[in-house]
Amino acid sequence: MAPAGANNQQKGTGEAVGETWQLVRDYAKQETIDPLKSIGRFLAWGLVGAVLVILGTIFGVLAILRVLQQETGDHLTGSWDFVPYLVALVFAVLVVVLCIRSITKPNRTAEQA
Numbered sequence: 808m809a810p811a812g813a814n815n816q817q818k819g820t821g822e823a824v825g826e827t828w829q830l831v832r833d834y835a836k837q838e839t840i841d842p843l844k845s846i847g848r849f850l851a852w853g854l855v856g857a858v859l860v861i862l863g864t865i866f867g868v869l870a871i872l873r874v875l876q877q878e879t880g881d882h883l884t885g886s887w888d889f890v891p892y893l894v895a896l897v898f899a900v901l902v903v904v905l906c907i908r909s910i911t912k913p914n915r916t917a918e919q920a
Contacts, residue, residue: 864902868895 875883875891883890 860902860906864899867902868899871895871898 872891872895875894879891
């Protein structure tokens with residue numbers, strides 16, 4: 808027969824191990840799963856925004872191209888027929904440069920921090 812104190816010590820150790828396991832599991836969940844959920848929402852909105860910017864740029868380039876081709880009449884024909892394509896290309900490059908600049912632009916300066 809084991810002394811009564813040994814049973815309490817084993818129960819205390821078992822409870823301590825169980826509580827430690829629960830604490831480690833909750834901490835791991837808090838530090839991994841919860842941030843992944845919030846980053847998933849961030850990425851979803853970013854993806855939606857990127858698709859909308861791409862569609863807007865494509866439609867803008869097509870609109871500029873068609874307007875210049877239709878509304879300039881005979882002025883941009885013959886040896887000048889490349890001009891509407893060049894203007895549309897410049898617009899597309901401008902949009903890409905502005906997007907890259909807004910991505911790499913720091914949100915805060917050292918004075919604000």
